[in-house]
Amino acid sequence: MPVTFRLFARTSNASTSVVNFFRWIVVTGVASVRSGFDTAMPIVFVPKSRPKSGPEDGKVAMASKKASDIQAVSGIWSGSARLAIIAAGAAVLLLIISLVLRPAPQGIAEVPSYDIRVATLPTENGAEILYRAYTPISEMTLLFPSDQIDRLEIVEGKDKISLKQRGEGVALTGSEAFGLAAIELDYDAAVERDQPVAQVGTSAAVLNMSYFNPVQVNGQAVRDNNSQQLLRWVGAGEPFTNDRIQIFSDIGLPTPVSSLLAPAADQLAGHYANGFGRELSTLPQLMFLFADGNAGQLAVTGEAVASQAVIKYTGGGYLNDTPEMRRLVLFNLAHELVHLWQLEHARVATTTDWLHEGVANALAAEALYISGLWEDDEYLLALETAKNECAAYLGTGTLKGAAGRGHYQAGYACGHMAATALASQREGGTVMSMWRAFSESATQMQGLTDEAFYQFARDWSGSDKFTSSLRSFVISNYKSADRDEVIDRLFAGTL
Numbered sequence: 140m141p142v143t144f145r146l147f148a149r150t151s152n153a154s155t156s157v158v159n160f161f162r163w164i165v166v167t168g169v170a171s172v173r174s175g176f177d178t179a180m181p182i183v184f185v186p187k188s189r190p191k192s193g194p195e196d197g198k199v200a201m202a203s204k205k206a207s208d209i210q211a212v213s214g215i216w217s218g219s220a221r222l223a224i225i226a227a228g229a230a231v232l233l234l235i236i237s238l239v240l241r242p243a244p245q246g247i248a249e250v251p252s253y254d255i256r257v258a259t260l261p262t263e264n265g266a267e268i269l270y271r272a273y274t275p276i277s278e279m280t281l282l283f284p285s286d287q288i289d290r291l292e293i294v295e296g297k298d299k300i301s302l303k304q305r306g307e308g309v310a311l312t313g314s315e316a317f318g319l320a321a322i323e324l325d326y327d328a329a330v331e332r333d334q335p336v337a338q339v340g341t342s343a344a345v346l347n348m349s350y351f352n353p354v355q356v357n358g359q360a361v362r363d364n365n366s367q368q369l370l371r372w373v374g375a376g377e378p379f380t381n382d383r384i385q386i387f388s389d390i391g392l393p394t395p396v397s398s399l400l401a402p403a404a405d406q407l408a409g410h411y412a413n414g415f416g417r418e419l420s421t422l423p424q425l426m427f428l429f430a431d432g433n434a435g436q437l438a439v440t441g442e443a444v445a446s447q448a449v450i451k452y453t454g455g456g457y458l459n460d461t462p463e464m465r466r467l468v469l470f471n472l473a474h475e476l477v478h479l480w481q482l483e484h485a486r487v488a489t490t491t492d493w494l495h496e497g498v499a500n501a502l503a504a505e506a507l508y509i510s511g512l513w514e515d516d517e518y519l520l521a522l523e524t525a526k527n528e529c530a531a532y533l534g535t536g537t538l539k540g541a542a543g544r545g546h547y548q549a550g551y552a553c554g555h556m557a558a559t560a561l562a563s564q565r566e567g568g569t570v571m572s573m574w575r576a577f578s579e580s581a582t583q584m585q586g587l588t589d590e591a592f593y594q595f596a597r598d599w600s601g602s603d604k605f606t607s608s609l610r611s612f613v614i615s616n617y618k619s620a621d622r623d624e625v626i627d628r629l630f631a632g633t634l
Contacts, residue, residue, distance in 0.1 A: 255279070255353055259346060259373050265326045266337070266344060266373045267294060268351050275316035280355035283309040287336065295321030308354065338442075338451055340428030341391030343374025345449045370447045372426050383408045383418070387426045395460035396452060399468050400427060403512055407476050410510045414571040415480045421446040423479050425472075431455065437464060439471050443478035450475055469512055470521065473503035481578075490587040492542045493613065497554010500525065501562075501570045504555070509569075522559065528552035530622035538613050539589075557612060560630045564600035573599060589613065605632035 254273040259266055270279065283291065285304045293300050299314045302322070311320055324346075326339045338345045348371050354361060372378075372387040379386040384404050388397055404425055412418045428451040432438060436454025450471055457464055477499050504525075508518040532541060532549035541549035562573040576599065581591040597606040612629045628634040 255356070257348075257351065259371055261343075261373050261375070262323055265290075265324045266346060267321050267323050268346075269295065269321040270311075270319070270353075272318050272320075275318045276313075276357055277316050278310055278312045278355075278357055279320075279353045280305050280308050280310045281351055282307070282354055283350045284336070285309060290325045290336070292323045292325070293320070294323045295319055305355075310355075338428060338440075338449055340374070340389035340430055340451065343372065343376075343387070343389045343428060345426050345428065346371045346373055368424070368447055369444045370424070370426065370442075370449055372424075378424075380422075381405065383412075383422075385422055385424045387424065389427060389429045392427055392429045392452070393457045395464060396427075396429070396457050396468055399465065400425075400472065403469055403472055404476065406510050406512065407473050407506055410506050411477055411480045414506075415575055419446060419479055419483055423447065423476070425476070426450070428452070429457070437467055439467060441471055441475040443475045443482065445482050446479060448475040448479060466513075466517060466520075469507055470503055473506050473512075474499050477502045477506065491539075491550070491589055492547065493538055493550035493554040493557070494587065494589065494592060495554075496547075496551045497556075498558045498570070498574055500551050500555040501558035502574060505570045522555075525552045525555040526623070526626055529556050530626060533617045533620075533622045533625060536618065537616050553612075556626055556629065557609060561596050561599060561605075561609065563630065564596075564602065564605055564632070568599075600632070602632055608632050608634035 255276075256271045256273075258269045258271075260269065261267075272279075285307055288302060288304060288309055291302055291309065293302060293311075296313070296317050296319060300317055300320050301312050301314075303310045303312050311322070313320075324337065326337055326344060334347060336347055336350050348369055374387070374389065376388065376390055379388070379401055384401075386401055386404060388400070408423065424447045426447070426449040428449065430451065430453040432454035434455040437456035438453040439450060440453075441448065441450045452468070457468075481495065481499065504513075504518060504521040507513040508515075513521075528548065529552040532538070532546055532553060535541070535546055535549075536544060538549060538553045541547070541553075558570050558574070562568045562570045565573070577592065577595045578587060580595060580598075581587050593606055593610050596609050597603060600606065608629050608631075611634050612625070617625050625634060
């Protein structure tokens, strides 16, 4: 869906102030020159300097009081009264003149108001990103990586708009004010990044819109630009939507994969909603891409942000309906989907990788088993796989320092073990009930930190020995130890 950005800026023009002395103007959209703009969601961009006490939603209601008629009891003005009235009138006149000529208060919405709408369209080799400014502008800056500027080309307004590097971003600068601009992104010129500009499938792509949303207009920084959805689907086909999820699927997605996704996603979303005690505040969007890869290959990547997740499957192994393929598809779906509840349920910004990702793995495996999407042997296989991978990574150093060594998968496997071990310390306990209790208690304190987890572990398990074992499991070096025994002793609380 296209998105609207509004930057409300002030003006110090005296003649404009005269016209608007007793009223404030909110600029509304006019007919768009490109289809898709009129359905844009409004998002307000305001100057960073706008005070908190400024107008709400860019609107100010100003009330002017009409002077009351003055009546003299005798009907005759005395000399002193006349002088007082004349002096008062002069003072009022001077006040009005000063108010008319002075600049509008900083941060209050007057004219001009920049209503910028953004739409995306697929092209043969990439995507076109269109910007419609209902009040013409002269420059707009994006956070698009400057080292990838060669991927962009002006395709609308190229006669008067140029692309220029602006700090770490890119600016669209006009030789004259412009109201419409479009840039084309070439997928093939991609540069590898931890957070890619675009994830590309066979017939669709997912854009990271943080790189394309305006962060400056006419040199003025804007804020309040984080309420829109971060990921944008660009491709053919209509999404599958029900009252719980919305799914976008690459047309090239193999049937053995696509046939699993919708029913499993709906079932897992129901499980998580019940387990966390709430539906998501925004209908979650799940986006699935596919790339051919190599014959027999089964590779997968995933990313989750607030209310959205994208999973990309790569390889010919997805063409065949095998137990291994089904386990991989379901496990990654359950993992990315539970992140949406984690992101909304508590302050995960304070959470370390082993805790955030490891717990997601443990929650995913448990959800698949409890919901009936996995049988006993599949659940036990997931635990055994996590234990073996964790044991291998513990041989390289501490779990706490694994990410710093580039061993990110250690957090997934060993965090899975830690979460499952803690959940098992309470009779009838599940990873879901444990994590919900922890996230609710930790949110009221310092966030989902390691220390908060150790404090919670003592309350959950009722055992200082287990809590000490958990802490040791995370911070101690077991290079020379029997790592399988280390994990077994963690579960026993004797580490």
